[in-house]
């Protein structure tokens with residue numbers, strides 16, 4: 517049995533009517549082949565943040581496992597909505613969530629790591645249904661507690677399921693058709709990159725390009741899965757970028773609200789960085805002579821917990837900055853800017869320099885209105 521694995525992120529579900537649009541697309545796909553479909557969904561846009569705020573408003577010290585159980589409900593609900601939209605079209609569909617998906621994790625709540633996978637439940641549901649709808653970003657730990665794989669990790673769920681089912685391709689749908697030379701919502705003239713290597717996309721993602729999660733790209737590379745980025749439009753699906761072993765693009769990335777941690781010595785910084793590396797927390801190094809800084813674009817809370825548990829020296833200061841990174845050939849040049857608008861104009865200047873003559877109007881809406889310069893990464 518051949519199975520198609522597709523993923524629709526929160527950007528595809530801004531309104532409840534979007535579930536019907538996605539269901540209609542799946543119905544079309546079904547008509548085109550006899551393949552079964554597994555579709556991974558994220559929570560509706562903004563839902564995960566709302567759930568997190570709600571729990572923390574009730575108890576700002578809610579336990580990580582309590583938070584995970586709450587956040588996972590965003591994807592659970594989304595999968596039920598899509599099941600409803602599919603059955604309305606007469607398509608037999610079953611939604612599965614972390615309790616039944618066959619994804620076992622450790623108990624690292626908040627950013628749990630996958631330990632093993634078991635395709636039996638999905639396969640058995642595919643025997644009696646045409647479509648399985650899987651709630652993204654979740655699994656269960658060895659005690660059967662729900663665990664969240666991390667923010668934006670539904671991409672990872674999709675790739676894990678593709679690997680479980682021996683699918684050779686995983687299609688990731690979002691509100692842009694693929695990976696661009698910069699965020700097309702921020703940078704006029706950002707260009708779609710038709711083919712990119714896993715390594716390049718991972719680097720872009722680790723520096724703030726949200727479109728694909730770096731852990732998903734790593735997993736896809738290890739399991740030889742081709743990732744295809746797509747977008748659903750009123751004229752059907754547009755295929756933008758194929759991620760394989762080929763293609764290295766130049767690009768500019770922007771990461772807002774990154775945490776810049778300053779240590780009193782480079783030894784303390786390096787020791788902290790090694791600790792983060794062991795726990796797979798991405799860091800951006802900043803060549804800043806004498807200042808011993810390191811930058812995290814997310815996972816600050818988790819990093820500080822590791823720091824406390826590991827008896828490491830706490831950073832002397834933590835500042836919030838926007839990181840603008842330019843990827844040229846194999847090197848990153850990193851700029852820090854405390855003012856977001858200035859960071860955006862810097863990113864635009866860099867992009868104009870990289871791609872002279874490309875600048876036009878930004879694609880669609882500008883989501884958000886915007887740098888000491890250091891090298892690296």
Ligand SMILES: Nc1ncnc2c1ncn2[C@@H]1O[C@H](COP(=O)(O)OP(=O)(O)O)[C@@H](O)[C@H]1O
Nearest residue numbers: 525526527690694695696698699701725726727
């Ligand atoms: N280089 C890039 N190429 C394409 N999109 C990018 C890039 N950098 C940032 N983005 C942003 O990634 C967004 C899509 O990712 P995301 O919001 O996580 O989608 P989803 O919710 O569907 O997973 C786009 O709307 C775009 O603003």
Ligand SMILES: N[C@@H](CC(=O)OP(=O)(O)O)C(=O)O
Nearest residue numbers: 525526558564667668669670
């Ligand atoms: N909803 C979760 C998981 C996710 O992957 O979302 P998205 O596919 O919209 O990036 C989050 O926001 O963290």
